[in-house]
Amino acid sequence: MKQRIKLLLLLSISLILITTIVTEPKNKIPENIKSEVDIALHHFPELEGISIEFKFKKNIKKSVMLAQPTWSGLLKPKNKRSYKILISEKFKISGAEFKTLDVPRDVLIGWIGHELGHVMDYQQRSNLNLIGFGIRYVLLKEFVKKAERAADSFAVSRGMSEYILKTKRFILNHSKIDEVYKARIKQYYLSPDEIMEMVKEQENSSLL
Template identity: 50%
Template structure:
């Protein structure tokens, strides 16, 4: 799968370069942050995963590089979806969520980020907080239509088992919570 440079600091697989450009356009503060979007054969318990490149942690916040891994085939329990068959706006939403994680990571010290990784591995309460934060970043950045489309793709898809849908409901923002965040964001914008 060929990767293309989509800006001075960002690269993505050619097959989703337009979706990557679209998602990144909502995050101008990441314009000069190195982000490499790559396909990976398989990601356990996830579809996409954003993380700092390990050695870049030694360079401090300004020198960090990030990778967003995308599973080539999205396996949700017994159902499997090729990334090629997922609607474009859903891919943009998924990428927007992962970019929300990167915004969160950019606000953390190296030590805090390492601690974050360990907590994410061992605490469901922390996973819920981290995933809701990423959704919140995406919504604050104006990506609510894409985030809602991604959630609807999962929750309304008859081929996706209830166990996975329940995980999404448990860890991520609900459509009602998204609407509340949109109202808060819009009120804040009116007062500025």
């Protein structure tokens, strides 16, 4: 009798979990950025079915946005992984404070596209490699450069060059943004000229 009750209880819990997994939406997107996220996601059909949660935070150190795998996702196969893209509500650089939602729409789409480029990079790595990625990103500046340029490259190769360029120009041409932060962007990310060169190469290869 006790075993039968335990079995029924186990079955009930299993059904609840299955129902939750099936009915829960793959992506969790705040309503106030849904249209921008949808535009960016449209450029990454490979990420369809991958669970990505977009979440606002009061502040993210040294970043406006941050893409990272969930801990539970690291225990699953690639096609079952889940990710979070954290978005700072505000960003402050050398006394100039901006609400992230107040930046031009295309700039916001470009920022989101860059983070989705990180997710694309993560999806090509094994779980063990992804853990090593996190360690190297924290410890090695040269690896940061490699990772950020890879994310830019993924976004550009998926047709987001105009959005990425607008994001770069917003940062590099904004008079109130500190030169130290601009130098970081120049050091670790693709430059506008490199992005344009990538676009030309894509156009030339498509003509062959």
